[in-house]
Amino acid sequence: MTGVLAPLPVLLPLLGAAAALLVGRHSRLQRAVSILVLSAVVAVSVALLFIADANGAAAVAVGDWPVPVAIVLVVDRLSALMLVVASTVGLGVLVFAVGQGTADGDEDTPLSIFHPTYLVLIGGVSYAFLAGDLFNLYVGFEVLLTSSYVLLTMGGSAPRIRAGITYVVVSLLSSLLFLASIALIYAATGTVNLAQLSLRIAELPDGTQLLLHGLLLIAFGIKAAVFPLSAWLPDSYPTAPAPVTAVFAGLLTKVGVYAIIRTQTLLFPDGALDDVLMWAALATMLIGILGAVAQSDIRRILSFTLVSHIGYMVFGIALASTAGLAGAIFYVVHHIAIQTTLFLVAGLVERRGGTMATGRLGGLATASPLLAVLFFVPAMNLAGIPPFSGFIGKVGLLGAGIADGGWAAYVLVGGAVVTSLLTLVAMSRVWTRAFWRPPAQAASADTAAAAARDAGPDDGPEDDPTGADGTDDDGLDLGPAGGATSTTEARQSGRRGGWARHVAVATAAPEGGEGRPSGGDDDRDPSLEPLPAVMTAATGVMVALTVGLTLIAGPLYGLTARAADDLRDRLPYIEAVYGEQVPR
Amino acid sequence: MTAALVVGLLVASGVFLLLRRGLLRVVLGFVLLGHAVNVLLVSAGGMQRRGVPLLGEAEADVAADPLPQAFVLTAVVITFGITVYMLALARAGDPGATTGEPAPGEDADRGGEAADLDQRTEGGPS
Numbered sequence: 001m002t003g004v005l006a007p008l009p010v011l012l013p014l015l016g017a018a019a020a021l022l023v024g025r026h027s028r029l030q031r032a033v034s035i036l037v038l039s040a041v042v043a044v045s046v047a048l049l050f051i052a053d054a055n056g057a058a059a060v061a062v063g064d065w066p067v068p069v070a071i072v073l074v075v076d077r078l079s080a081l082m083l084v085v086a087s088t089v090g091l092g093v094l095v096f097a098v099g100q101g102t103a104d105g106d107e108d109t110p111l112s113i114f115h116p117t118y119l120v121l122i123g124g125v126s127y128a129f130l131a132g133d134l135f136n137l138y139v140g141f142e143v144l145l146t147s148s149y150v151l152l153t154m155g156g157s158a159p160r161i162r163a164g165i166t167y168v169v170v171s172l173l174s175s176l177l178f179l180a181s182i183a184l185i186y187a188a189t190g191t192v193n194l195a196q197l198s199l200r201i202a203e204l205p206d207g208t209q210l211l212l213h214g215l216l217l218i219a220f221g222i223k224a225a226v227f228p229l230s231a232w233l234p235d236s237y238p239t240a241p242a243p244v245t246a247v248f249a250g251l252l253t254k255v256g257v258y259a260i261i262r263t264q265t266l267l268f269p270d271g272a273l274d275d276v277l278m279w280a281a282l283a284t285m286l287i288g289i290l291g292a293v294a295q296s297d298i299r300r301i302l303s304f305t306l307v308s309h310i311g312y313m314v315f316g317i318a319l320a321s322t323a324g325l326a327g328a329i330f331y332v333v334h335h336i337a338i339q340t341t342l343f344l345v346a347g348l349v350e351r352r353g354g355t356m357a358t359g360r361l362g363g364l365a366t367a368s369p370l371l372a373v374l375f376f377v378p379a380m381n382l383a384g385i386p387p388f389s390g391f392i393g394k395v396g397l398l399g400a401g402i403a404d405g406g407w408a409a410y411v412l413v414g415g416a417v418v419t420s421l422l423t424l425v426a427m428s429r430v431w432t433r434a435f436w437r438p439p440a441q442a443a444s445a446d447t448a449a450a451a452a453r454d455a456g457p458d459d460g461p462e463d464d465p466t467g468a469d470g471t472d473d474d475g476l477d478l479g480p481a482g483g484a485t486s487t488t489e490a491r492q493s494g495r496r497g498g499w500a501r502h503v504a505v506a507t508a509a510p511e512g513g514e515g516r517p518s519g520g521d522d523d524r525d526p527s528l529e530p531l532p533a534v535m536t537a538a539t540g541v542m543v544a545l546t547v548g549l550t551l552i553a554g555p556l557y558g559l560t561a562r563a564a565d566d567l568r569d570r571l572p573y574i575e576a577v578y579g580e581q582v583p584r
Numbered sequence: 585m586t587a588a589l590v591v592g593l594l595v596a597s598g599v600f601l602l603l604r605r606g607l608l609r610v611v612l613g614f615v616l617l618g619h620a621v622n623v624l625l626v627s628a629g630g631m632q633r634r635g636v637p638l639l640g641e642a643e644a645d646v647a648a649d650p651l652p653q654a655f656v657l658t659a660v661v662i663t664f665g666i667t668v669y670m671l672a673l674a675r676a677g678d679p680g681a682t683t684g685e686p687a688p689g690e691d692a693d694r695g696g697e698a699a700d701l702d703q704r705t706e707g708g709p710s
Contacts, residue, residue, distance in 0.1 A: 135655055142662050149669060153676075161676055165607060168670055172614055173602075179621045179659055186652060187628035 002058040006073045008044045013123035017116040024112030031098045034115040038091040045083040052080040057576035072132030077563035079129045089250045089340045090122045092542045097243035099534025121147040128255045134192040145171050151244045160239045167236035174222035181215035195577035198266045213268045224256025227284035230307045238299035242347025250340030257313050265567040277318035285311030285419040292426040298346045298356045325564035327396035334389045341378045341542040363439030372435045383424035389549035587627035594620035607674040618663035622656045
């Protein structure tokens with residue numbers, strides 16, 4: 001059964017992408033195709049998860065070649081769980097994106113490239129999760145990265161291209177490092193099959209092992225945005241359209257985390273670099289969250305919390321205990337869902353309030369109670385307030401850290417608690433500013449001082465995700481101390497134009513923004529634009545899913561514990577690939 | 585030995601170009617780095633054995649290892665695609681492209697980007 005189902009999460013999206021390209025002129029049909037395909041992928045992934053959990057890991061040798069030679073797809077509990085979460089989140093975001101397209105009155109002129117690219121992205125993510133050898137893992141990474149380049153720079157506005165260049169250069173560098181380490185691993189062991197490597201790497205001299213281990217960790221660390229290698233993320237993610245940022249935030253870094261889990265458990269179980277990972281985790285958590293507290297743009301805040309919470313997962317991995325790994329896997333599941341949802345909500349906030357800057361938002365809670373609830377629940381979940389899944393994941397990780405007992409683990413436990421508190425600070429700042437305070441206060445606060453703050457270091461023009469080309473030039477003249485009201489207003493209208501263009505580009509839709517009055521205070525009234533039904537529904541379902549994680553937390557944690565057991569044991573994976581006769 | 589020297593030279597020039605300002609130079613740097621990794625992959629299969637890797641054509645101990653060559657083939661295709669994409673980005677990110685003035689990633693263009701970079705460092709996260 002697994003033999004039939006395992007290739008489908010890769011095949012279906014790729015074939016679906018081809019179909020979506022073919023029907024590119026019929027936007028309705030195209031949407032139907034992509035939603036249908038992703039629903040099928042979700043169904044297949046759920047089936048795979050149940051089979052994997054019941055029968056243990058299974059492998060498919062593509063083309064029925066004998067095993068160490070064949071390309072293998074391996075479905076174990078970890079990869080099946082990742083597939084389920086990734087495809088579900090992918091489907092939710094796709095529905096949101098479709099809703100965004102529809103809401104913008106976009107029936108005749110679709111940006112027909114979005115759906116195929118998006119499907120290829122999901123196919124690449126699935127391939128990375130299923131790949132049973134390093135080179136196919138590399139190919140999976142390249143497939144998802146290449147489509148992410150296209151998605152990130154879609155529309156080709158200046159800030160997006162600038163962010164895209166950073167992103168492409170960094171990703172390419174990490175891919176080259178990964179490829180170089182594959183070459184070295186092949187030279188040292190003569191294979192790239194993960195199961196075979198797990199047997200052969202142990203025979204290498206310690207120094208060689210350490211070199212290969214370090215190279216792989218650096219390559220994956222860049223992709224996962226672990227601290228010294230995370231600076232690219234907050235600069236590149238926020239510029240993309242809301243659904244794209246959401247799916248990037250949810251899935252792409254987690255593929256890196258997945259790869260780190262695989263290398264740490266399967267290839268290098270000695271844990272030679274666990275201490276390094278510990279400190280990297282601490283630095284990732286603290287520096288990421290301090291960045292979030294310093295920001296004033298909602299998407300940038302969320303990007304920094306994304307970086308910060310990667311630290312939790314790395315912490316769990318670095319503990320190298322079953323409890324730590326189980327906590328890390330649970331946290332990955334939780335964080336994929338929650339971070340995606342928050343970025344979707346941020347997309348709604350931008351639609352409703354017209355800006356992402358917390359300095360200019362206000363009164364959203366009265367204007368749109370539904371939106372407030374949609375933001376509040378996942379925000380508290382992210383901060384780890386009980387009874388949400390964030391709390392459960394953090395408690396699991398903290399428990400694993402205390403059980404570890406080393407002083408470094410205790411320091412990390414402390415760091416994790418501080419990070420959680422600071423996440424709460426960052427989230428409640430967004431809440432009080434954008435949702436809680438009356439709109440009038442936001443308007444009056446929008447004076448020279450506020451403008452200076454918003455135009456200041458955190459939210460500089462070149463970082464402004466919504467700024468169009470013209471805005472940038474204005475912004476350069478407007479130093480932090482500047483802020484005559486006229487300049488401010490000009491800048492705002494420029495920004496609003498930029499935003500309208502941003503939305504238009506995001507969904508290839510002629511949004512009404514250009515025609516609206518700009519620069520006046522009245523168009524800041526958030527009640528003017530009702531929330532689009534499909535987008536809100538998609539976000540609502542995602543929020544419900546994140547809350548649902550609490551309800552199924554018991555069985556889910558049991559599953560992640562079993563997955564962690566498998567990983568630590570290593571034999572289930574190796575036996576799945578080799579069948580009964582494991583060499584030596 | 586030759587392969588090692590070639591890889592070293594390619595990496596050195598690639599990294600040098602990568603650290604330059606112009607996007608065009610960065611792209612060229614990546615092309616060089618990509619070549620370096622490809623040579624590394626080929627040499628991972630052993631440089632001495634060069635026989636045809638077909639059954640009956642050559643003995644197993646002189647036949648070349650086909651696997652790294654397949655890797656390189658894949659990597660070359662990927663690198664080529666991304667190089668083209670980056671060149672397109674360089675063209676699209678170039679202000680001259682919209683006004684019709686030819687300024688393909690050269691110094692005039694760099695001035696603007698450098699100013700942006702300076703601005704970013706000055707106004708970095710506080």
